[in-house]
Amino acid sequence: MIDLSSINPVVLAAALMVAATPILLAAIGELVVEKAGVLNLGVEGMMITGAVTGFAVAVMTRDPYLGLLAAAVGGATISLIFAVLTQVMMANQVASGLALTLFGLGFSALLGQGFVGVSPPRTPRLDFGWLTELPVIGPILFRHDPMVYVSLILVAAVWYFLNYSRGGRILRAVGENHEAAHALGYNVRRVRILAIAFGGACAGLGGAYLSLIRVPQWTEGMTAGAGWIALALVVFSSWRPWRVVLGAYLFGGIIVLQLNLQAAGFRIPVEYLAMSPYLVTILVLVVMSSGRARKTLAAPGSLGRPFHASG
């Protein structure tokens, strides 16, 4: 029998924010990369690299924050392979991104061998005093680990950077029309490499959030498509930072809901519930890219196109 009463909406809403945070982190990074005109399909590879480096460092130092830092560095480092391939060696971005994902999955499995079954140091939850004690709102909003808030601050920072700072305008110019940006004297390649590294750091953080806080454990291939969902989320958001939050929390909701339905003994086999996040992602992609919605998509003009300054 279905026991829906076992699903507590407050717990659900609180879990939703936690489930959404890894894809939110990865997606906001990829948004910046795509705003600079680069399509990096290696998000999954960078996330899993971050997941394993963060986990390893956190276990060895017994400090989750050092682990998160290491994950950001690890994600950025591996993203530089992609940066060199596409920006220096002028390689195809789609193929290079795929290569990064394939390599990252193998590399992380190799690094993570000794860490299977180990439990990481706990990341403490923040205490907001009386706010945390509030009924309903307290558990939903004010009883999380710091990374939930960091991810939201990061979105705000990206939003501010892209819209109100000089650097952000240069980045957008490079992404919209790299020839014009180059003619204006901006260093297209440097801007893009920096954006790629930022995207890598964010994806790394997202991965480490999975292995250190959400799961928390290390298993091979544990990102299970989160990187690809993050890529879809950027399309969903129409390249707007706040919409990434909306999308991520929507997906977080679906993930948590299907997990709860599994636990409640819903009569559909577990496997069919588990495929729902992927199916919903596809559905959202279809809705966003079809018909009228497409006109408002506003993909960066130079997205995915290689730039080679001749002369």
Added chain:
Amino acid sequence: MLRLEKRPQPSAAWGWATPVLAVALTMVAGGILFAALGKDPFAAIKMIFWDPLFNPQFASYSRPQLLVKAGPLILIAVGLAIGFRAGIWNIGAEGQYIIGALCGAAVALAFFPSPGWYIFPLMVLAGAFGGWAWAMIPAILKTRFNTNEILVSLLLVYVAEKILAAMATGRMRNPDGAGFPGSRNIAQYPAASNPELIANSGMHWGVVTAFIAVIFAYILLHKHILGYQVQLAGQAPRAARFAGVAPARLVVLCLGLSGALAGLAGLFEVAGPARMISIDFNVGYGFTAIIVAFLGRLHPVGIVLAGLLMALTYIGGELAQFMLGLPSASIQVFQGMLLFFLLAFDVLSNYRIRFARAEAA
């Protein structure tokens, strides 16, 4: 300062040389990796590339495995390469491979234990159909709703994996299997099995199909108008449209073809080497085939060579795992590095490297 100068035409000589160079450098980088893991790099490289073929102790087992592993890789990669040439990115071959296997196995299990001669041919049709149908999802979403086929085809891999798990533990579970997950042994069901055709050669119907697909793809790409259209659509999409190439038709065709071939690969695998539907039936051939397609320069003949080489790394990797205790993931890293080097060296076929004077900024 080094400077890149775009070649008017990609260099044909470098086109052939870069895969060789990439393989050589991957061996060096792989050697460094193995050394870092505390293994003798020379022994490991020899174990991966030489011993499976020529060491009398292992060759009798390993040599047939070469075709067993290369068959599905080549079959999938040939289909992918046609799409990649046209700029149509089917990266969900792994999912199409699973669905093809499931459809083929469904036919076999439905007829069990009847002995009809028509069962295996029906399975082949079902396998191709399954892969084709799974690839039609991204194709139709792309042509109807302009949805990105890269993301959709990839996301469908995860969906296919879940269906596989549901089938292996549910509908297709062996009723005589004492409750263990996994289907009946299809390879032991004579009317449905895909046996080794020549003893100790590794040759089975999937390998035969792979070689037929290679010949077919060669003719299609190099002798047929469609191959020209594919090339044109990939290199100059606008010009292709003026030349009367219907982009939607090309998407449906390329995705459908690669899907059907991936589905066939899955079917031959499940009725042959894999023997049955199980939760861990898929081992990543669909993803490795992407590397094979690039390593083979998207050329059917190149893909045969690349497929054999990648098969060798699988077999040699297993051997090194067994004999030297090399972690299984290191072969995946090895394959990933190969793709990196390959993409990096492509710069040599598309660009000329010039030494520029400092003033030219």
